[in-house]
Amino acid sequence: MNPPPVHDPRLLAKPPICRLGCLVLVRNQRGDVLLVDPDYLDGMILPGGPGKANEPPHRAAARHLHAQTGIIARLTHVTALDYNPADRNLERLALVFDGGTVRDEHPVTVPPQHRSRLHGARFVPVRELPRHMAPSQAARVTEALAGRTLPILQHGQRPD
Template structure:
């Protein structure tokens, strides 16, 4: 039975769905948004009732043209409200991008994507190119490679 009070005013929390992709050399794919200082992981907010792994895949495709369907969760990062609503950011493992796939990365025009571009970045460069919070998030996700949690949807592994 649904309690109408639970649906009357849902909590104001954004769900950020991010994806960690690496090239064979271990560099991480980052995007350069025009609305923030520094580089970030590809991804964005989930739509209402959108499964987070599908939101991450949707944003990745829109931002880079790459197709992935992540099912492993690497990190969960809660960010309290500041100039944005509070948010919960989920970082998914997107795996390794082959050299052939990397050559096909296409960032849409800035007026549509709000991105200056995308590039693979060596982890030693993160501190100089990312905010401290973004840097820590990506380093933690990298540290969790091989120890990822499976994503469940209604108790079943997401496919």
């Protein structure tokens, strides 16, 4: 039997402010990692972006991946979870989803920069990640590549 839902108005009166980053780790058949090059950062990052209010994180990640690269993926597992305490930005929680492997001939389609804020996207060999990414970003990807996964659940069930 499920416990009754909690209806304490104090829990919703002032929810904590935490940005949720929904990122996707996609590799090609050689094992290279897909990175995007945003015009607002120095260095490359995994495709993805913030979730919207009440948007399941795996759907936010899939939405951003498709918008940034043209790749459609069904995301079912998280490969890394990265918490960043508040500094000059709000506290952040980044979820890295396993986007699987795409065939080498699969096109990566980046929208024009004025719409996407991306200079481009490309697959980068794993050994070259530190040359293209900020140290914290490269460390996040390295952890995501370790092969550990957690299933995505929504209300205790695997979403469709």
